[in-house]
Amino acid sequence: MATNSLPKADLTSSGRPVFLQNEIECSILSSVDLECDDIPNFPLLKSGLLVLTTHRLLWLPDNSSSSSSSSAAAVALPLSFLTHIFSTKKSVKTLFHSPRVRFQASLDSSKSVVMTVVMRGKGDTDAFLAKFWENWRARAWENDVQTQTQAGVGSSSVSGSGPGSGSGGFYTREGAVRMVGVSGILRKEQEMWESTDKSLQEAFQDLNALMSKAKEMVILAEKMRQKLLSGSNSKSSATNDDEVGSKEEMQDWLLSVGIVSPVTKESAGALYHQQLSRQLADYVRIPLERAGGMINLIDVYCLFNRARGTELISPDDLLRACSLWEKFDVPVMLRKFDSGVMVIQNKSHSDEEVFARIKALVTNPDTLRTGISASDAAMTLGIAPGMAKEHLLTAESKGLLCRDISPDGFRFYINLFPEINTDDVYLVKDYGIYNTWVRVASASRLE
Amino acid sequence: MQKLGDFKLPHFFNYPPYFTLQPVRDTREKQVQLWKDLILDYCRTQKIFVIGLEEDFALFSNPVIERSLSHEAREAFLSALVSEGRAEWLDKGHRKCLILWHRVQDWADIIFRFVKDNGLEDSVMTVEEIRSGIESRGTELHVIDRTILMRALRVLEQKGKLAIFKGTSADDEGVKFSM
Known part of the structure; x- marks a missing residue:
């Protein structure tokens, strides 16, 4: 076969x-x-x-x-x-x-x-x-094998996903740590070498020197990661929280750098935006998951460029890559709010779910009386304040909330207007949210 | 329940968003409706005929929750009344608003009934007498706004129920009923 x-x-x-x-x-x-x-x-x-x-x-x-x-x-x-x-x-x-x-x-x-x-x-x-x-x-490919044997620290976990298995693609943790920006530097070097062929020999030596340095750096990074891993596993109970926190942060940081092979104009040519679009779709999955299914385009721009290292893309490229998603079968989409704020969200992301959480948030006895601000919502929903405000405004436009602008600030309340009877403004039914609000509001005034 | 003088306020008067002009259409329509009803109700019970937008008006602020209507919101609610024929701007700058808790036609009917009830079908009264005379005491015509009264009298005049003439003193007019 x-x-x-x-x-x-x-x-x-x-x-x-x-x-x-x-x-x-x-x-x-x-x-x-x-x-x-x-x-x-x-x-x-x-x-x-x-x-x-x-x-x-x-x-x-x-x-x-x-x-x-x-x-x-x-x-x-x-x-x-x-x-x-x-x-x-x-x-x-x-x-x-x-x-x-x-x-x-x-x-x-x-x-x-x-x-x-x-x-x-x-x-x-x-x-x-x-x-x-x-x-x-x-x-x-030969250099890879050498690096592997030289590194040797990764033991089972590293050799398990050696070249050939290909699982995880450019998300492989080892790969992500190893290549970091070095790949970019290497390629920049290579470019220079091509354009100035008069000092070809010299440049070759530079490149070789850089290669060997790169290997050392990669080995160092891998060692660090292994140390962090083993450290947090074995004696996490002994070390204080602070240390564990900083370790996790460090590891997070190491992992957030490095798309192994960023799509560039040079490599993809006319297919640049199309390929960039696909790579971006793959990349945003994890940040998106972390952000709860919706993430600001600006945040993605920063994260994506950081991951690319030296091969930065322009905001325009990002926007074009995102708008190409409509044509491909990818699980993410670009969404523009009425206010003009653009976000990336999972196609499966539903506003209803967010609305349900917002509704729960504004109907507890305290918030029923005082309302919520965008930052309150951001804290409870675990999202950025700008994002939270977009959600609140969307919920408002759907009639779920209404606003209160006063010297105290801009707050949102559960919308009671539909509950009020225009034929008898004094009528309060024995049940429902208006009834609850009346009881909560009058109780607070008696205090 | 909260009160403003002897006026009973509805519960939602303490609902802070009631004092912010709502941008969403459905919500805003309901809010405007509630404000229109409240303004008319309050003016009728308190016999208020003119609301000045730049003056303090008890209904437009709620010290309990520390909220008050913005100028934009006041104008929006009063304009809604004007468009329904339940109020009129007294000046171009929209600073004073005449509130018609009875429409002019309804006021004319009230005068008609007042004349009949008091057996004044063929008598002569001054405009001032209608507003503050003994006969009108205890009726809705008592201390009625002069502008509204004149409008209602003109409606009746056009129907031939009365005639308005200049009185001896320049500041008052006379009315000759002929019902």
Whole structure:
């Protein structure tokens, strides 16, 4: 079976490839066919997305097109399987058909096959070929194995998710800690090296030096994390709360840095916003969960850029990435409140649930009499005050609350107006919220 | 229950949002309705004919909960009365508002009944006598606002029930009933 097909590639819920540890995306081309005549029953891999990473060549079905149901599953070819890349012959013939790249790979030890990448899209073929060569030669996968054996501290937990297993993608905790901003620095270095080829040799040395430094840093970070982990596990009872708190904070901080392979304009080209959108959808899941299903766009901007390290994105890019979600099948959505505040929320998030909590909040004996402010709501609901105010205003527009503006500030009360009888303004029914309020209000005045 | 003089206030008078103009339409409609009714009720029982927006008006503030209506809210509620024909602005700047807890037509009917009840069908009275004479004591016409009274008399005049003429003294007019 293995000889007949390429290994399957895992995708995230929003259709981004799940990367291996330390794997970095380098180039993306659209409308690419992958052909192989040497393998019988080779699946039909037509007009998909070709992703070149430091470790693999991935072919993904293009699910943004309408005929997604019939498309093949995503496949991945580890670059380590490659035995040869054929140079393209410039001839009259090549001018007239789509550019193609041929290479030889051995899927198992006995047999080697020739595959062809046919590029029907507009991407920069030469640049892709150059990157392809470069990544194949760089043998990034070998460095991983070395790092693993050198680090050695991670014991079971680290080796359990070594390269190849691919579980967790760029959320792998090890990966997230290891790569941090170093990947970005490395790539910046690489860029410089490409543009100034006069001091090529020198730059090579710089890069190597940086690589070895990077390894040390990664090992250090891993050691720190392990220490923190073991520390908080074994003697959490002995250490005081303060220490535990700061440890947790530190760990949190370590984990919040680092998207292993940020989508960049350079690697994704025309597909930049589309890919960024997918990556963002994957990324926000955890912060969203923490924030209770809804998070301010500004907060996401900060968190996302911090995670990307050096490859910052502009607010406009973020907005465009978010607005592209409508086209993809992702579990999150962008929402604009009447006030203009924009937030990201889970599609499953329901206002009703929030309203129910707000209603519970404004109907206890104290708040019935005094109302609540946005900050009261923020504290009780565990969300940001700005967010809480949006919720309160939405609840008001639905007729659940009404406002009270006085020198004491801006407060919200449960809406009693519908309960009042216009034919007999003195009438108070023996039951209901108006009755409760009347009793609470008159009791407080007697005190 | 709270009182304002001998006027019984409804419970919601102590509900702070009652004193803030509500922005949501449904809520606001109900709020405006409650204010209109309360203003008319209060003015009728207290015989108040004119509300000055810049003057203190007992109903527009509640010291118990330390809330009072903003100028915008006062104008909104009174304007709602004006649009229903239950009040009239006395000036362009909307600083004084005439409250018609009886419409002008209703006031005319009251005068008609008053004349009949007192057997004044063919007599002559001054306008001032109608407002403060012995006959009107104890009726709704007692100390009625002069502007409203004149309007009601004109309605009756148009129907031929009476004639208004200039009196001997310049400051008062006479009314000749002919019912």
